[in-house]
Amino acid sequence: MTLVAILVLAMAPMAAAEQTESPPPSDAAPGRVVSMNLCTDLLAMLLAGEGQLWSVSQMSLDPMVSPLVEEARGHEINHGRAEEIFLMRPDLVLANTLSPRSTVAMLERLGIRVEQFAPASTLEDVRDRIMQMGRVLGREEAAQALLARFDARLEALEADEGPRPRAVIYHANGYVSGRGSLSGDILDRAGFENAAHAAGYDSGQVMPLEVLALTDPDLVVTARTYPGGSRSEEVLSHPVVRAFRAGRAGAVIEDQSWVCGTPFVLDAVEDLAEVRRRIAVREGE
Amino acid sequence: MRLALPLLVAVAVLFLVSLLTGPAEIGLGRSLAALFAGGEDPVALVMRDIRLPRALLAVMIGASLGLSGAAMQGYLRNPLAEPGLIGVSGSAALGAVLAIQTGLAATFALGLPLAALAGALGGVLLVMALAGPRGTSLTLILGGIAVSSLAGALTALVLNLSPNPFAASEIVFWMMGSLADRSMTHVWLALPLMVVGWALLAGLGRGLDALILGEDAAQAMGIDMARLRLMLVVGTACVVGAGTAVAGAIGFVGLVVPHMLRPLVGAHPGRLLWASALGGAAMVLLADIAVRVILPDRDLKLGVLTALVGAPLFLHLILRLRRERI
Numbered sequence: 232m233t234l235v236a237i238l239v240l241a242m243a244p245m246a247a248a249e250q251t252e253s254p255p256p257s258d259a260a261p262g263r264v265v266s267m268n269l270c271t272d273l274l275a276m277l278l279a280g281e282g283q284l285w286s287v288s289q290m291s292l293d294p295m296v297s298p299l300v301e302e303a304r305g306h307e308i309n310h311g312r313a314e315e316i317f318l319m320r321p322d323l324v325l326a327n328t329l330s331p332r333s334t335v336a337m338l339e340r341l342g343i344r345v346e347q348f349a350p351a352s353t354l355e356d357v358r359d360r361i362m363q364m365g366r367v368l369g370r371e372e373a374a375q376a377l378l379a380r381f382d383a384r385l386e387a388l389e390a391d392e393g394p395r396p397r398a399v400i401y402h403a404n405g406y407v408s409g410r411g412s413l414s415g416d417i418l419d420r421a422g423f424e425n426a427a428h429a430a431g432y433d434s435g436q437v438m439p440l441e442v443l444a445l446t447d448p449d450l451v452v453t454a455r456t457y458p459g460g461s462r463s464e465e466v467l468s469h470p471v472v473r474a475f476r477a478g479r480a481g482a483v484i485e486d487q488s489w490v491c492g493t494p495f496v497l498d499a500v501e502d503l504a505e506v507r508r509r510i511a512v513r514e515g516e
Numbered sequence: 517m518r519l520a521l522p523l524l525v526a527v528a529v530l531f532l533v534s535l536l537t538g539p540a541e542i543g544l545g546r547s548l549a550a551l552f553a554g555g556e557d558p559v560a561l562v563m564r565d566i567r568l569p570r571a572l573l574a575v576m577i578g579a580s581l582g583l584s585g586a587a588m589q590g591y592l593r594n595p596l597a598e599p600g601l602i603g604v605s606g607s608a609a610l611g612a613v614l615a616i617q618t619g620l621a622a623t624f625a626l627g628l629p630l631a632a633l634a635g636a637l638g639g640v641l642l643v644m645a646l647a648g649p650r651g652t653s654l655t656l657i658l659g660g661i662a663v664s665s666l667a668g669a670l671t672a673l674v675l676n677l678s679p680n681p682f683a684a685s686e687i688v689f690w691m692m693g694s695l696a697d698r699s700m701t702h703v704w705l706a707l708p709l710m711v712v713g714w715a716l717l718a719g720l721g722r723g724l725d726a727l728i729l730g731e732d733a734a735q736a737m738g739i740d741m742a743r744l745r746l747m748l749v750v751g752t753a754c755v756v757g758a759g760t761a762v763a764g765a766i767g768f769v770g771l772v773v774p775h776m777l778r779p780l781v782g783a784h785p786g787r788l789l790w791a792s793a794l795g796g797a798a799m800v801l802l803a804d805i806a807v808r809v810i811l812p813d814r815d816l817k818l819g820v821l822t823a824l825v826g827a828p829l830f831l832h833l834i835l836r837l838r839r840e841r842i
Contacts, residue, residue, distance in 0.1 A: 403682050404815075405697065437813055440697050441540035444561045459680035460616045462689055466697045470565045474556075 260369025261323035261344070267311040267334070269296060270491035271325035271348050274364040276302050277494065278373050286319055295457065298487040298495050313337040323367065351492020353416045354385065360492050381494045388500050389420060396449035396510050397426040400484070401472065403454060403463040405440060409433030414489055417496055421503030423450065444471050449510055451475045452503070454484045519780050523794035527575065530801035534571040535563070537808050569700045574804045575797040576703070576710055577695075577763055580755035582796020583789055585770020587717045590724035590785030591748050595775060595833055596653050599756045600767030600819075603663030604639040608753075608760035609690040610667045611635020613674050615761075617683070629709050633757035639663050640749050653837055692819030693764035695804050702762040713754025714793075716747045721786030728783065766803075766818050768826020769796050775829060 264283055266272045269290035276284060276291075276299050289310055290296060291303035309315055313334045316324060324345045326335055338345050346367045351357045358378060365374020398418055400408040407427035408414040412434040418425055426448040432438040443451070451472060456464045466472065488498040535551070536544060540562050550559040551568065581599065588597040599605050615621040615631030646659030671690055675683045723744040726734040735741055759766075773795040774788055781787040800818070807816040 437815075439539040439813065441538045441562045441566050444558045444566065445540045445542075447558045457680045457682070459678040459683060460619070460622060461678070461680045461682040462616075462686050463682035464680070469697055470699050470701070471561055474561060474565070 261321075261367075263319075263321050264323045264325060264368065265309060265316050265319050265321040266325040267309055267316060268325065268327040268330055268348070270327060270350065270360075270493065271364070272303065273297070273299055273491055273493045273495070274348075274360060275325055275368065276306075277377060278361075278364050278370050279368055280370060280373075283368065283370075285321060286316075294487070295455075296486045296490055298493075298498075313341075317341050317343065325364075325367070350413075352411055352413050354413075354420060354496060356413075357381070357492040357494070357496060361494070377494065381497065384497050385420070385500070388497065388504055391422065391504060391508075393422060393507065393511050394514075395422055395424045396507060397429070397446075398423040398450035398452060399425075399427045399438070399443060399446065399448045400452045401438070401443065401467065403456075403461070403467065405437045405443075405466050407432050407434070407436060407438045409436070413492060413496065414484070414499075417489065417499045418452070418503065421500045422507045423503065440466065440469060440471050443475075448475065450506065452484055455486065519777070519791055520794070523791065523798065526798045527794055527801065530798055530805065531571050531575060534574060534801050534805050535567050537805050538562070538567055539808075539812050565699055566697070569698050569703050570695050570804065571801065572703050573695055573698055573706070573763060574801045576706060577759040577766065578769060578797035578800030579793040580710055580713065580759045580796070581766065581769035581800070582773040582792035582794070583714065583717050584752040584755050585796070586774040586785070586788045586792035587720050587724070587748055588752060588770070589774055590720070590727065590788065591744070592647075592656065593727070594653055594656055596657055596771070596830070596837070598768065598771035599636075599752060600765060600769070601664075601771060601830070602639075602643045602656065602660030603665075603667055604636050604643070604752060604756050605760050605765035605767065606664040606667035606671070606691070607639025607642075608632040608636035608757045609765045610671045610674070611638075611757065612761040613671050613690060617674055617678050617680075625705065626708070629705055629758045629761040632761035633709060633753050635667070636753040636757035636760070637749070639667060640753055644745075644749070688817060689764045691765055692817030692823075693760075693766035694807075694815055694817050695763055696815045698762060706758040706762045709754045709758035713751045713756075713758070716751030716754065718789060720744065720747055720751070721789055724785035724789070728785065764817075764819070766800065766822055768819075768822045768830070769799055771833075772822070772826045772829055773799055775833070 262283060263285045264275060264279060265286040266275045266284065267288050269288055272287040272291040276287065284306060286307035286309045287303050289308050292300055292308065294300050297303060307319065309319070311330065311334065316338060321343060324338055324343055326345055326347050328347045328349045335345050335347065348360055348363060351360055358381065361374050361378050361381065365371045400414050400418060408418070409425060409428045409432060415425055415434060426446050427438055430438070430442060430446050453467045453472065456467060488495045536547060542559055542562065546559060547563055550557070551563040553560070585598045588599065589595055611634050612628055612632040615628045620631060621628040642663050643656070643659045646662065647656040668691060672687050675687055678684070723734065723739045726737045726739045731741060774792045777791045777795050778788060781791050803818050803821040806821055807818060810816060
């Protein structure tokens with residue numbers, strides 16, 4: 232949490248400075264932008280010029296998944312429905328490639344420009360998405376600056392050498408993150424070996440609890456559970472998973488920095504790298 | 517007694533096979549040694565915290581479903597009575613889902629099985645009221661359909677209203693049942709209520725035997741009908757509630773097992789009780805082994821298999837009842 236706050240604070244003055252220096256959006260830049268997906272909300276809030284971003288999706292207000300709740304409150308809120316978005320008279324709509332096809336098609340039929348962003352599955356994708364957002368908003372300079380800060384921070388995090396402990400990212404229902412997923416890449420960059428991948432389980436596959444036990448990883452990273460309770464998440468508090476957390480390093484996925492391909496993924500890398508250093512210290516003892 | 521031994525052997529063998537079935541390939545000797553020897557090594561963890569509770573729950577839930585099916589069929593003198601079919605399991609699932617979503621299950625450990633018990637009790641009472649004291653097969657089944665569809669709809673509604681993003685996808689678990697990833701916690705959660713229910717249902721034997729001759733004759737023989745009914749209702753609610761709370765609703769076990777064993781015990785509903793308990797345990801163990809063998813890396817629901825066996829039998833029973841009436 233504090234890390235997120237620091238990052239936001241670090242970015243806010245810079246963003247403000249850029250806004251005052253940069254000229255008002257040119258003719259090509261859209262003046263009234265509506266974002267209907269959490270991940271585009273976040274990137275747009277980081278990059279848009281003064282008054283350029285009109286509305287963000289309601290997901291941005293959920294502190295479980297959004298690191299920019301305060302920022303989001305300053306915008307109109309939409310629920311991703313074609314009708315309400317059309318009535319906002321946007322010049323540009325930002326959507327995910329996984330946003331409902333019918334909504335996107337409807338907006339396009341109504342003559343509204345829709346830019347779709349593919350979900351990021353690596354940190355390299357995150358860099359591309361930052362530049363894509365800069366391009367469609369006509370804010371290339373801001374995007375370049377953000378990208379430079381992103382690269383510098385990532386380089387600093389990756390410079391840290393050391394042994395690579397074996398970790399499994401374990402989700403509700405026993406799904407794991409393998410290679411080629413954003414969380415798998417976060418794990419890799421933080422200096423861990425992906426034990427699920429090594430055991431032959433990749434993203435979108437269920438690693439049975441038994442296999443997890445026999446894999447005997449140094450670290451099990453689990454998602455934070457949502458309110459309301461569910462059987463799917465019960466596996467995360469199963470005695471076997473608890474046994475791996477007791478007396479060992481445990482880490483919790485805070486969805487707000489893991490779920491979207493935004494610069495906030497570096498918070499997750501930093502948190503995990505910190506856990507890795509603790510493991511190394513303990514094993515050195 | 518000639519039936520008891522084979523049934524016990526079947527349950528014991530299936531229990532052992534269940535302990536040895538799983539995606540982690542561990543040798544026979546090694547896994548059994550890990551079960552008894554102490555230690556914190558991963559194999560012991562797999563055997564004690566994953567496979568043992570799974571096999572124990574299969575026995576407990578199977579016995580409960582077989583026992584309550586035999587008891588209901590004996591009391592209602594109707595071979596179609598079964599906790600899943602007449603909506604008792606569905607009502608128990610509604611109670612369990614409400615306990616989880618309201619936070620009752622998190623604040624008070626026994627809150628989950630007790631809420632499921634309350635749901636099951638509501639379901640039994642409603643169906644018995646709908647079917648009437650001398651309910652025909654038709655009114656019983658129609659009442660059961662009404663109760664199970666209502667309970668299913670309300671369960672789906674509660675899960676869809678949940679703030680938890682996973683809840684809505686769990687409708688299938690509550691309707692079909694599964695023993696995947698259960699732990700000893702669930703065994704201890706279900707056991708107390710089940711023991712109470714087993715004791716109540718096992719005490720029905722003499723009353724059910726007498727009931728073959730009709731209610732008047734049974735009363736003349738000193739059977740207290742009101743007490744018999746109370747024991748049946750509370751006993752069924754206890755075992756079905758506790759089982760459903762931890763494993764979801766598993767249908768047809770209470771229909772299939774008494775039907776298969778009835779010819780073997782003769783016309784003794786009392787004897788059918790314990791035989792069906794053993795048979796039910798064997799059937800759920802078998803189904804739970806099968807789901808792990810057929811689709812090892814996915815959670816195939818138990819109710820899928822029991823329904824594949826049970827639904828054709830149910831149709832067969834309906835056709836036979838129709839012929840008999842003509």
